[in-house]
Amino acid sequence: MASDHVPQPGPQPVALDAMGGDKAPEEIVKGARIAYEQYGIPVVLVGQSGKLEDTGGIPVVDCSEVIAMDEDPALGVRRKKDSSLVRSADLVRDGKACAMVSAGNTGATMASALFRIGRVKGIQRPAIATPIPNLAPTPTVLLDSGANVECSAGMLAQFAMMGAVFSSARYGIDRPRVGLLSIGEEAGKGNSQVKEAHEIIGGMDDPGFDFTGNVEGRDLMKGAVDVVVTDGFTGNVALKALEGALGFFVDALMGAIGQDESTKAAGKVLFEHLAPVVERLDPDSVGGAMLLGIDGICIISHGSSSAKAITSALRVAHDLSRTKLVAQIRARAGA
Amino acid sequence: MASDHVPQPGPQPVALDAMGGDKAPEEIVKGARIAYEQYGIPVVLVGQSGKLEDTGGIPVVDCSEVIAMDEDPALGVRRKKDSSLVRSADLVRDGKACAMVSAGNTGATMASALFRIGRVKGIQRPAIATPIPNLAPTPTVLLDSGANVECSAGMLAQFAMMGAVFSSARYGIDRPRVGLLSIGEEAGKGNSQVKEAHEIIGGMDDPGFDFTGNVEGRDLMKGAVDVVVTDGFTGNVALKALEGALGFFVDALMGAIGQDESTKAAGKVLFEHLAPVVERLDPDSVGGAMLLGIDGICIISHGSSSAKAITSALRVAHDLSRTKLVAQIRARAGA
Numbered sequence: 001m002a003s004d005h006v007p008q009p010g011p012q013p014v015a016l017d018a019m020g021g022d023k024a025p026e027e028i029v030k031g032a033r034i035a036y037e038q039y040g041i042p043v044v045l046v047g048q049s050g051k052l053e054d055t056g057g058i059p060v061v062d063c064s065e066v067i068a069m070d071e072d073p074a075l076g077v078r079r080k081k082d083s084s085l086v087r088s089a090d091l092v093r094d095g096k097a098c099a100m101v102s103a104g105n106t107g108a109t110m111a112s113a114l115f116r117i118g119r120v121k122g123i124q125r126p127a128i129a130t131p132i133p134n135l136a137p138t139p140t141v142l143l144d145s146g147a148n149v150e151c152s153a154g155m156l157a158q159f160a161m162m163g164a165v166f167s168s169a170r171y172g173i174d175r176p177r178v179g180l181l182s183i184g185e186e187a188g189k190g191n192s193q194v195k196e197a198h199e200i201i202g203g204m205d206d207p208g209f210d211f212t213g214n215v216e217g218r219d220l221m222k223g224a225v226d227v228v229v230t231d232g233f234t235g236n237v238a239l240k241a242l243e244g245a246l247g248f249f250v251d252a253l254m255g256a257i258g259q260d261e262s263t264k265a266a267g268k269v270l271f272e273h274l275a276p277v278v279e280r281l282d283p284d285s286v287g288g289a290m291l292l293g294i295d296g297i298c299i300i301s302h303g304s305s306s307a308k309a310i311t312s313a314l315r316v317a318h319d320l321s322r323t324k325l326v327a328q329i330r331a332r333a334g335a
Numbered sequence: 336m337a338s339d340h341v342p343q344p345g346p347q348p349v350a351l352d353a354m355g356g357d358k359a360p361e362e363i364v365k366g367a368r369i370a371y372e373q374y375g376i377p378v379v380l381v382g383q384s385g386k387l388e389d390t391g392g393i394p395v396v397d398c399s400e401v402i403a404m405d406e407d408p409a410l411g412v413r414r415k416k417d418s419s420l421v422r423s424a425d426l427v428r429d430g431k432a433c434a435m436v437s438a439g440n441t442g443a444t445m446a447s448a449l450f451r452i453g454r455v456k457g458i459q460r461p462a463i464a465t466p467i468p469n470l471a472p473t474p475t476v477l478l479d480s481g482a483n484v485e486c487s488a489g490m491l492a493q494f495a496m497m498g499a500v501f502s503s504a505r506y507g508i509d510r511p512r513v514g515l516l517s518i519g520e521e522a523g524k525g526n527s528q529v530k531e532a533h534e535i536i537g538g539m540d541d542p543g544f545d546f547t548g549n550v551e552g553r554d555l556m557k558g559a560v561d562v563v564v565t566d567g568f569t570g571n572v573a574l575k576a577l578e579g580a581l582g583f584f585v586d587a588l589m590g591a592i593g594q595d596e597s598t599k600a601a602g603k604v605l606f607e608h609l610a611p612v613v614e615r616l617d618p619d620s621v622g623g624a625m626l627l628g629i630d631g632i633c634i635i636s637h638g639s640s641s642a643k644a645i646t647s648a649l650r651v652a653h654d655l656s657r658t659k660l661v662a663q664i665r666a667r668a669g670a
Contacts, residue, residue: 135587183484183567183572217572220579234568237552237565237573238572242576245581253588273591277590
């Protein structure tokens with residue numbers, strides 16, 4: 001069942017798309033250097049070597065092309081075989097890298113992983129798993145957060161399995177609690193795919209997770225479940241709604257703090273205690289989302305990733321490459 | 336085209352379901368009294384008169400039944416013809432009330448309005464319009480926020496029209512900006528219904544609003560559009576995600592403030608300036624959601640409504656009954 005090209009835990013570096021992201025290549029290279037120098041993560045930069053400043057001894061795989069942030073993903077990947085994204089995926093496929101990381105065009109990152117590395121056999125569609133911070137010790141993983149705008153019940157059931165495997169591998173959760181996102185907690189609530197998925201997931205034999213049934217939008221940041229399953233349309237809207245709400249609140253709080261000297265002093269007192277929460281909410285600390293269902297590790301970082309975000313993503317990618325994540329998804333996909 | 340039973344601006348009272356809501360009937364009656372005594376809103380309480388305390392001279396329409404919060408909506412409305420909800424809707428249908436308000440079973444409120452008052456001719460399905468507070472002068476109206484789990488493109492286009500009419504009637508927006516909720520701003524982004532709805536709405540001749548194209552989840556609290564259109568599944572998830580995020584932030588802030596004497600003092604200083612935002616976010620101030628597409632005014636209040644929430648809802652209901660809201664939806668439905 002295991003295919004030849006699957007990276008094994010070992011000395012392979014993480015392939016980092018040096019050209020992807022709003023702050024590429026400077027912040028990307030900087031993040032790679034921190035990961036390498038401070039955390040000993042082996043990295044290979046994939047990019048146009050002429051455009052990369054001092055890489056501090058990190059090896060570079062030179063490529064001639066770049067898929068732009070706004071370029072058509074499928075077309076870009078098909079046409080630009082020597083792009084930093086396609087070459088990164090090829091390194092994973094060929095076992096020369098243990099994982100790939102990109103802060104570039106999300107669609108093109110998915111397409112390069114899908115076309116060049118390929119799906120795990122038996123998995124219908126890959127899904128993006130995004131960790132959502134909350135006040136519990138570990139984040140809640142939301143998937144699909146944007147890869148598939150339309151999802152069948154069978155796909156949702158596979159997302160439940162993949163999300164649980166990811167939650168175990170990434171956060172050490174022994175038996176993840178998995179919820180199905182709907183508009184009411186009762187089993188009969190939701191659209192037709194959700195109702196059908198509820199039956200499929202509820203009927204799974206020894207799924208390796210605890211299915212808690214339906215959860216609602218307000219449960220996303222409650223920390224009461226480890227994984228929330230939904231289609232990529234709803235997931236993406238919900239994720240961005242959370243971002244917007246937090247942005248609103250931060251703006252309101254900063255507005256109140258900025259009023260005068262007394263409010264500024266009060267803000268200073270409180271910030272000391274809010275700092276751990278802010279750190280937890282900081283997208284740069286989360287380490288990016290993961291494309292699950294690919295026959296390898298592919299981390300999708302935010303387009304606005306700073307060096308810190310890239311360092312986090314490289315650490316997560318390297319850590320995950322040493323787990324049985326992909327092997328377990330392969331085993332559970334049962335193909 | 337106008338039907339006989341449509342309430343006209345005038346002396347008719349707002350029919351208030353005295354038995355609906357977690358805090359019924361005490362808080363409901365209290366809210367009615369404040370609306371009547373402080374704001375001069377004519378109200379008729381619909382409920383089991385034996386269970387109502389001093390109503391302060393507000394007339395009561397006695398009924399023998401109550402549809403419970405967790406009862407099957409359609410079944411409840413069909414079987415309990417003498418329930419407070421069905422009787423409230425009948426008062427609107429018969430022109431004896433200018434509007435109905437309930438904090439009870441949401442599904443049953445919709446069903447009683449739909450079955451007893453009826454749809455506006457030409458409207459495929461009613462939708463719940465929920466005002467979302469932001470830092471702009473007026474809220475953004477999200478619809479559908481839960482009435483229809485599955486929506487065709489044609490329904491979404493009607494929601495755009497109804498949301499715009501509501502935004503004008505409720506907030507005095509002359510030419511509302513209407514966005515279509517999707518997972519990318521470009522016209523081609525989204526699921527098949529959204530793509531089709533984009534074409535229909537974009538092609539409308541003199542719709543009475545400005546179609547701004549796709550918006551994303553993070554735009555819900557930005558205040559950049561007056562109306563956001565989506566299906567009831569996505570809308571409900573997004574709305575509850577916002578509630579959850581704000582709950583998270585409030586918990587985090589209260590946690591920081593509660594640390595010690597110095598943080599408590601700092602919190603006190605800041606709360607003075609946060610109060611207007613908190614007031615704006617308070618669901619009790621918003622005045623409830625409105626069921627649009629019904630041939631009358633039906634306000635759906637939160638199940639946990641306090642007296643204050645009921646007072647707000649009664650004021651909104653009464654105000655709206657004096658606008659051309661329903662007449663304009665009727666005219667634009669063009670049937």
